[in-house]
Amino acid sequence: MIGRRDLHNGWVLSCNDTGRTNLPASIPATVPGCVHLDLLANRLIPDPYLDINEITNDWIGKAEWVYRLVFEAEPDGTQVQELVFDGVDTIATIRLNGEEIGRTFNMHRTYRFDVSSLLRSGANELSVTFHSAYAYGAEMEKHYGYRPNNYPGPGNLMRKMACNFGWDWGPTLVTAGLWKPVRLESWDRARLAETRVSATLAGGDGLVKVHVRLARHGEATPAKLTTEIGGVTQTVTIEADAEEISFDVRVPSPQLWWPHHLGAQPLYPLEIRLEDESGDMLDGYSKQIGFRSLRLDTSPDAHGSAFTFIINDVPIFACGANWIPDDCFPSRVTAERYTARIDEAKAANINLLRVWGGGIFERDEFYEACDRAGMLIWQDFLFACASYPEEEPLRSEVIAEVRDNVVRLMPHASLIIWNGNNENIWGFDEWGWRPIIENGVSWGLGYYLDVLPKLCAELDPNRPYYPGSPYSGSMDIEPNDDRHGCKHIWDVWNDVGYEVYRNYIPRFCSEFGWQAPPTWATLQESVHDDPLTPESRGVFHHQKATQGNDKLVKGLAGHLPVPQTMDDWHFATQLNQARAIRFAIEHMRSHRDICKGAVVWQFNDCWPVTSWAALDSAGRRKPLWYAMQQAFHPRLLTIQPRGDGLSAVAVNEKTLFWRSKISGKRMRLDGTVLAEFEFWRLLCDRFEAKEFPLPKDIARAGAADEEVIVVQMLDKRAFHYFVEDIELRLPAPEFGISLAESAAGYDVTVTAKSFLKDLCLMADRLDPAAVVDSMLVTLLPGESHVFRVTTKRQLSAEDLAAGTVLRCANDLVTPR
Template sequence: MTYRPLHDGWTLSSQDIAGLAATVPGCVHTDLLAAGIIDDPYLDDHEHRLAWIGRTEWTYRTTFAWSPDEHERTDLVCDGLDTVAAIELNGVRVGSTANQHRSYRFPVRHLLRAGGNELTVTFGSAYAYAEEWRAALGKRPGPYDEPYPFIRKMACNFGWDWGPTLVTAGIWRPIGLESWSGARLAEVRPLVYPDGAVDVRVRVERTTEGPLTLSAEIAGVTAERIVDGRAAALSVKVPGPELWWPRGLGDQPLYDLNVRLGDDERRLRIGFRSIELEREAFKLKINGTPVFVKGVNWIPDDCFPSRVTRERLAERLGQAVDAGVNLLRVWGGGLYESDDFYDLADELGLLVWQDFPFACAAYPEEEPFRSEVAAEARENVSRLAPHPSLVMWCGNNENLEGHADWGWQDRLEGRSWGAGFYYDLLPGIVAELDPTRPYWPGSPYSGAPELPPNDPARGTIHIWDVWNREDYTRYAAYRPRFVAEFGFQGPPAYATLRRASSDEPLTPGSVHQKAIDGQAKLLRGLGEHLPQPETFDDWHYLTQVNQARAVTFGVERFRSLMPWTMGTIVWQLNDCWPVTSWSAVDGDGRRKPLWYALRRAYAHRLLSVQDGDLALVNDLPDSWSGELHLARRSLSGAPLAKEVVAVHVAPRSVTRVALPRSVSVPDDPARELLTARLGQLRTVRFYAEDTAVALPGAAYDAYAERSSGGYRVIVTAISLLRELAIFPDRLDPDASVDEHLVTLLPGESAVFQVTTAKSLDAGALTSFPVLRCVNEVRP
């Protein structure tokens, strides 16, 4: 068996553009950008002038030399075509496609010529295809006036409340020729069990009948059998396997599984672990151990996925790990991610919740969509089966809630909306192909079709009254079982914003903002928590601080309810372009203040004031004991009352300590604060919102000194310093800092490590607007 990639020599043409050099894998937008025909759609308002690309027919063309070989079959293997494509080889139609979410294989040996060959892939307009089917099947309700439910393509290409409308086309994953004889492994699907058993299921494509030898080897254990047909199963058992655990609970040992059929061999990595889902409580158990999910939602990291390399994924998933995250939810408006994504999750111990690609809209169930959905689901459930990180399949994002609560039923007038997918087709495919993993029909979902889908008492909920209408303190009114979406917006890093906008000077309006009434919600969300900004610099800082506080408030609230609540999945980890959004890491990969706040809120141990108590959250397998030091203090740091309480927190549990009245009730809420310390962990809580606190003018000593990899910035508080932060990307776009949003009492110091390869102005590094705090005296 041989494989030859066909990635060279491609050109791109349309009715108005001829012979443009094209990159494969890639897409039309990136080729046009590389040729200088379009401006970068991520900058300024360029996006709005590019709608024509998604309404144009595009042709990719290449030539290649071929010579006959000893094999019986040669297939054109297309790992990803986006989306409505017609393929021709030497002028003969090979096949057509209409699904970005699956791969295709076409037999072409009979069309190949000794010498030169020409391959063309013509992409029809995704808009034209989707709009034609919408007209034929009837419009379906959704959040945007876009036809994405009528094409099996990444939905957020058509725009979202955080993403641009950039409707792509192109050969977005590898394409090549595979030659083989006799038989090949069309599918290898291992079902893995914690006792060491591996059931290897295979599908075989063959050119001849007769017996074939199938073998599997893992950890020195080998099994084989004779295969006569086109499907077979083979069992192998590893004695005493080391179990794979999510990060924070153990190690992630991975085993090489080699499966061979004749000359065809597949090499997979698997891990041994069990998964159990308690449905009403929505509690995940891995290897019998309940896991409190500290999750983030994942969206496509770029509107043009061919640009997302393994290195970029490693950086992004590493940022998740460093923030204390143990689960990524791959959101249903995007993609089944690349093999690299799941490989990295396996290695890092990140659990993966995988949505099927349906989001926020009613979807037609008629043909050709039912067959396309079945084909993509079968392929991807089988493809992802080896990965121990993948722990759940979910039917859709918010479509069950939409049908129940968003007025869809009257608008549908009896038309299909996706129920047959979520309650029948998809669970049937998962049960058939991957019974080792649970399936959940959608999120939010309460466990049964007849129940209100967003009921906090059951299953998963999404909380969006906060941000859209309510102050973030409303999180305290919830007592959910599992929160699969919640979040709050904040702008990207300064350097990201500066790169994306040519405005002089920058204003809040310089930032891409896709959410309805988003700018007003940002300001309204400051509420009584923080002052209303008068300058761009204050707007940028205060709205970032408020985003971090809002999400921290929610995470701490929900973690304090463990084991009733067993998971939070923050919306969202990442962005696909420079934009004001709910992300912790912005579209240029820079960590926002939210990321640092999330790292504290997702730490294994947490102190949090809740309803007059102090919640001590211990998510480690060891108990947590010691003396809890409580103090009511003046803003100068002087103690007004002290209490010491002996505490013991059992492993993976929460203990609540009632705050004595001496420290819980201030004499003057505007001039006092509470500190709680247990060992090295401390929390500071104010008795009033910042706008009602008599915050002193910021007074501090600060200096910067050279250190390995950059600078150490030492800040010593003379007065109370509230939410002290350093933004070194204002001086060097590549600079970063190790900590953010630190509150210091008078006399306390903080050391910030700034990483940069450049020489920075030490004075600029220790002054406004790089060094910020809420109570600073602004010039």
């Protein structure tokens, strides 16, 4: 049996920069990890996430670093001894006992070195020298020539996490280190060099396709592979002169794996054993397998061409969000943190996460958690917002990286698409790259249209590949066309207000977003300005978008007044973010017959920052999280303009039809009913958006600045206002509060004495660890709502101060 021994304990770190005389000659190091974390753990640098400490750490990415380990070994001379590095970040020279065994140039692949002839009995010294990524980038620019990049740094000239070099939501923290496990493997005769597994359906049966490639040592002899799954055991023989074999395993009538909003996620343990002729175990492979069918429909239709994921023969609407690396130092993200983040996404009614191409292929634990949760995964290949050389040595690194990661990730039921790149085809077409890199200079298109699809077809033919996001299916069509493929909407936020979302009905929107600061607790933990203002040094430093703060205020125009205090700025910009995305999602879902996906930019953050995220870097929910939970609910009721009137639109993503009385009224904000209707039974079938035209006496206002439409269908309620808040005569907020202790904390009941629009309880202002179950609640006069707050802190009614903890749109427009 193959022996695997982790080499994680006893590492030390040193800096080869002679100018750094303040550093110890030897620094205790953690593997997996990185230089920044080791320096931070040893109190040698300030925390780069706090205040403006990021800029004091710039030197780290420009220095040369050495990790060293002395470990004991007892090689017996009969086995192959291999050092395996699952992740080396990034430009490194590896030596064993003073002899160079290899060089690495790619953060995203596994490296394996045969050290049988170098490994000694007793003490062995392993060293990994990390060279500056900046210095390597400068060399590569001379080699390839200039290639446009939308963000700083040479990330497009090497295979390293691009957002390390800074993004419009991320700091410049250029890492180096052994960010994934390191181990010594010992084996003889044969091992599994590559195991490709895919699972699909064949009629009512499950079909597991297996392709195995062996590495052999010594005299080749026959071997056998035994596969067990779902009660089926199957053995095949690999002849002595063979190194590869493919075979299928058929599993009768398995339970189907579904996205979480449609069904359960049964997973079947798969075991593959490599044995010699006598039955001795040589190597093994284990995975959890889910059975489901999958295809991407891009067929032409009356509106252009579709972009619809069909799972188990069901066309789904993707209620999604983009996922970025959850930490600037990915080794710090634990399996438990992955699970917690994915649980938060699921609780927000998200059914798809897009792993964005400027980051990393996440670790196995991420995809395993998505399999268990029924969370669909859109996986970008790692090309983002830049042009990429297609010449050597980058080309070979790309091929090796893609092969490693496709083989590693293809067994996961949650993974439903490989996507070639993020915005690079769009960038070439519309960002002014064309005149810079014309005349045959490579920029990445050969990867997206040739290299990647060929590799996917060879390795993982049962899963769709698409060349880019956005992309319209052909280079002959503008890449961000509403009528085809997937679209990004970024004039909204950057240039125009969120009302412009209604100008677009995309086939699938894979990016759209709106900014806001993190929660108050996260802001206070990370920035210590006194006073804290939108423009104070630390707050401003944690805003990476070009003119981001200006756009926050500009985006309020026509909706909410310009805030005059820090508290109001914080709440108004968070509220505006939530409303903008809720507005966009409801619009897109109301056109379900045309649009089959809304993927918000973005779900998570990698550090404390003003950004487009719904969940900030501390894992705290912003108001946007609650807006997404409401707008992505499998059953949505919304009021939308249709023709010269208004329609209530019921959208049903559940597996059962939705049949209910629908009723509504036009009323003054003081509660006076001006007109009402009731329709006994509206039927919205599963996977349908059903429109119900509102009667004219409901849809037309008498006094637009003091009226609202309220439509109800079972427990779902939709509101429509004829003017924006800045013109709406919202009353001064009046309400009563009562508290009752609960098992988890407190139930806070708020009873409206006046109309309350988008009422929020900012739980983190009571306790940084507190979580509230609901937010953005609109109450008519006399109505009550119970906020359930999870906290261990003792609270009283006096703690729930209006204007800081309890907020609503009213107090931005008409203060008490």
